Amino acid sequence: MGSNWNRFHTSVNQLRSSCNCTTDVFDSLNSYYDLAYQSDDQNRFSKPMLWIGYYIVLASLFCILPMVADLLHGLRNRKLWFPCKYFTLNAATLSVIAVAMKLPMDLNNPMPGHADQAAKLGSMAFMCTIMANLLPSLSTMDSKELLTNIIALGVLVITLVVNVYIQITTGLVSYTRVLHDGLAYDDGKNIYSKRTAIVYVVMLIMLLIIHTCSCLAILKSKQILESKYQFRHQTALKDQELQQTRRLTIERLKQHVRNYWIMSTTGSPQFMTACSATTSASGVICALSVAMLAIVILTIGPDMMDYQSDYRWSISVILITQSIGVLLGSIAPISRCFASLSFKLSIKWIWNHIKVFKVESYWTQKLSDWKQSSVPVAFSGHKCKVIIQKLKTLTLSFCIGFQKAVVVACKMMGLVPIFIVIWVLYCSHCWKWLKAKFSASDILLVKRPEHNKDLIQYVLQLQDDMELAERTLKGISKSVNCFIQRAEKRQPNHLMKLLEKSRGFEGVEKYNSDLVPPLLAQEFMDCWSLPLVTLTTIAISLPNIQNDMLENLLSSVSEGLVYVKLVEKNLNATEDYESIQKAAKTLWLEVEVYHRWFGNRLQKPVPQVNTAEKILQWFRDTAKNLVTEVEQKDMGGRNDDSMCRCISANSMYRITETILLSYHANTNEVSQEELFEKLSSMIADILAACLTNLPRLIAIKCHTSAIEKREASVHAAAQLLGETMQIINSLEDRELPSLNPDELGFIVKWSAYLKHHFP
Template identity: 60%
Template sequence: MGSNSLFEYNQILNQLKTYTNIPQDLITSFRHFSLLIFRSDKQNKFSEPMLWIGMYIAFASLVCTLAMVADLVHGIRNRKLWFPCKYFTLNAASLSVIAVAVKLPMDLNNSMPGRMDQDAKIGSMAFVCTMMANLLPSLAAMDNKELLTNIIALGVLVITLVVNVCIQINTGLLSLYKHQEKLYETTAEAKDQSPYLYAYVHRYGIGATFYVGMLLMLLIIYACSSIAILKSKQILNSKYQEGHETTLKGLESAGSLTVDKLKQHVRNYWIMAGTSSPRFMTACAATTSASGVICACSAAISILMMHLTTGYLREYKSDYKGSMLVVFITQFIGALLGTIAPLFRCFADLSFNLSIKWTWNHINVFKVESYWTQKLCDWKHSSIPFSVSSRKSKIIIQNLVSIILSICIGFQKMVVVACKMIALIPIFFVICVLYCTRCWKWMKAIFSSGGIVLVNKPNQLDKFKDLRRFILTFQDDIELAERTLKGITKSVNRMIRKAQKQQPVNLMKLLEKCNGFKGVGEYDSLHATPLHTEDHLSCWSLTLVTLTTVAVSLPDIPKKIMDRLLSSVSEGLVYVTFVEETFNASDDYVSMQKAVKSLWLEVEVNHKWLGNELREHAPQVKTSKQILECFRDTAEIMITEVESLNICAISMHRTTMAILSYRTTIDELSQEELFSELSSMIADILAACLTNLPQVIAMKCHTDVIEKREESVRAAAQLLGETMQIINTLQDHQLPSLNKDELPFIDKWRAYLKHPFI
């Protein structure tokens, strides 16, 4: 019946009334079916949007797939074959998208009579297993609060999914042919093929049961990994702090920071941050290997289900209609592509990270390291986190907590042992491959060298022996493979070389105009007649932006030259900001730097200063002196109670007053000469500020936040590569006799240059 089935049904009943041979009682009884038909029509109407809901599920699945592929590509490009989670991480956003992608197995009421409908529902469960295996290493990047929140959220999602699927298995919603079982049993052919037919009839229920078991195993692995991560972070952090103190002492005794010393410093911290990274260690854990094996099994079942469904791709009969095929294909491809990273992580602790010697001597399936259970033991021996008035109640609660945690410790050990047993599958495979590879290289070396086997050069061995001091692991018996250490060293060298290609060309040309550092104190704005008597803060970027504003406002200067200066200062301000953010972290300086960033955006993009057009002075304003006086007067008018405007206006007023008072022959100074002097002073100020770059790079290598150490060292390596030429150039200039702690502040420079012998 169509959409007007109730109307058609009533018409049929009215027509039946015209027949005298049909009892009226029968026609009246037919009237009771009108309500059922009405409800059916309404249900069909409500089901019309289901097609688009299916497409929405497919889109969410595609987003998850693209994120997993992005992590895969990122790992390959950076030669990190343990594939850290950069794009696909466990957080509120990813959990929301995952919840949309798994709507099909969550649906308890919608009938899925077609084979494609059932396969799509089962395929969603395989897709969840794949996503969970991919998300596991991202746990290490979270702090304790985030870890607890995300694990609880994921647990609620997975348990809800498992319960819903179990209900569907029990009700037969996930057994497409359950109602045909008796029909098969009555046939003669079925009696001979009953085992095969039973598996065929119940294949969706069997497949769903397997996936339920895998999801629960993965959820348990998540919980156990989280407990281990809490303790391993403490161990790694303690060892990192010891290495940091040792490295810092060596750096302080090394004297001036040359480019070569900075390279070595960055390399040392790169090794420490990389080997002590919780993500790295989590990717090499037995639980991660086990999750990879589970993911591979899930993918194998998914391929088998796909093979059985090949001839029925268009058999979809649910309200989702043709969107089921799109969902099934999207999630099937996502499950296959998403299996690559977890599968490679199964081999991460052997083929990429740990030596063969460690593998044979220390692999012990039934040995559970202390970091797996130490956190639970600490909780067991600590007091309850709330007060209880009754002593007897306190004893009961404390004993109960102790018993529960003892059970959890035992369960944790069982899970770790089980994961190690599962991890034996890839371990033995990799051992065979590694030994075959080593034998092949050994035989090749013998034949190529006429029976003489060449060994590594002593200086190369000493080099790597020296670098091994910076390897940090939470297990003392772990020995990092030499190829891995070489790979880590090559990765930082490669990054520095790549950053060298991004050196600021325009900034380097501007620094060629640097004439020592005399321009820093030549126009001392603090010694000009102040507009206000209160103390005035100053910073490198504010001075640079103010001077550049005056320089680019000169109307006689060609636009090409003006644009070149703007580009040079723009490149320089990037590194000036690094210096200021590293050393000037007080609230006053932060407010000033925010105002400077806003002002520079206005000057560079809109060619305005506090709303006033540059290079559009009054007709009578022509000389250099008149332009400076125009800025001075405008600045005096612009001083308001608004903090950002006040900072910029006072800086402009003081700077122009200083120039006007310093140059007694300002009337004779042409715009070209003024521009040249301002450019030279800008170059001197930039050079003085950028002499602090070696300290910035050295300090940027370290951070107390364990989750951000790799990013911090990466930023330091990037900064070193971009500024190597600048550092080498500025080392030829003689620095003023200032303390190391005074060099990052422009006021200290000005005071020294004003009175160098005080």
């Protein structure tokens, strides 16, 4: 195309030299040439804008999908405050949001079409929805993360607001098209776009203020909830200690999990944020932004495809995508607004809320602490210190007043959903009253469940005079029961069948003999998983055993190791066991996936290795040679890989040598079938001994020190209880060694006790 313009320019110069024309004619031709050339350049430069439009759509989808995932997660788990699990405020999220906000950030593109203008407004509504969804995620951060993320969010929002303000003042928003005759065309929709943009700017600023004020309240609120949680935790701990005379039964475990479930739910930072006045206000703003976007779309109506910007028809795709995002994304904030009211709704609470719009101390406590503290920077002069201190006091006093004003404003905005909820509840009570008139049996529903009275003491609230609504407490209690029942459907059936082969704990005593010296000079403490992996490796290498029996054993051990690793992680979490647990994990990956043991394919031994005894000898000798080879190769020091190989080979040597010693005492030759049964029985005994720690493990997992991880930890405990309920019942009547509870989590303690008391 550039060569054509060059030829045109050359032709004009030739015409000028050959023809006797005036200079004005040629100047006009050159000016037309320049305009046409610039227009052609503009068309070439604007070609990538269509792909940028696709990029905006993709970024919008990356925001919409996590918001929908959080919505579905809340519905599935009956958490109507919709905690942020997938869509959280972080650097990655902010980067994606910045891309999705490209249209209102664009200062250079006129975007004169109605669809262009609507897409800009739709992006601003989408930003309001995003901010309303992100509000609860602030409570999952510590103070440093809060500061970093709120500053980053503030920079993004302020940049967006400034850019939109510039477009409003320069006319890029409410762009007026000029017709070919030089007259301005205005159909009345441009002024509306300008006003709508101004309202969206105000809402974005309000949401940013709400986020900032929430951060200040979150820091103090988490401290209050933490102190109350620790008090309730000590109460629950004393109840558990009183029950240590008898082992924890399934019913006691359920009650224990339920208590901590209520503490972790009501004391959850996201639940706390969902119940705050700022959440109600953000829900109202989100609902307003949805209504305004709906009006915008209805206003442009048939002009939905009226795009005239360089983004071309991708504008319509952006508008549709982000409108869907606004519609779906607004469900959680609006529902969270009404749900937070229903959690605590009572006549007393409504009166306290409306009466004086009292601002609780935790909203301003952090600012007050900063106000009373001294300035950490050292100054040389006394006057300078006094001035700085006074400036700090005045600034923070203004911030405290502003914080109170924001909280009062949020509570006033919260009156809208309050009256809606009151009206809905009134209609609901009237309906129940009418039903009770015609059905006497419904009167029995008024009676309050007795078991809820014991659960009230585990409810955590920021205000002592605040009571959780009965329906909310009932719903939380019901949710933990449903969660356990769902987990109960995922029982490890293969593991249960294997545990039926265990009649005691003999395998824990006899898997490793003290008569067999270790190959390694450095002594390693044994763990539960490595003997299980080693014994399983030997068992599945027996060629005469049916494949279905081998597969069942492999599946059983695979299911069992899931819980064994949990026991080791929570009860054996010391440096002494770290390397041996890592060796077991590495070895099991090779055995389970590739059916190999250090590169040697299982079930395909050397031709002369065809009996049970020879297979054991082959494993023993190979393990011994492996340790020797590694020690000779790594004289300068072992790396992690060689250390894992040595630990695994040492375990194989000791176990095979122990089994061979027991066979040498037996005059009859042992078949592969008998060896398989013996190995299966030993594996079952070790698993049974390890899994007797499950009740204690569940009780431990109910509590964690980090408030942000507490709810997830209790959920894991409830799921573990549901999945292992049958296992706990089957092991409940077994007599355990007379060891301290802390010692029952170590196979070494078990083995030493059994060898001493049952030689």
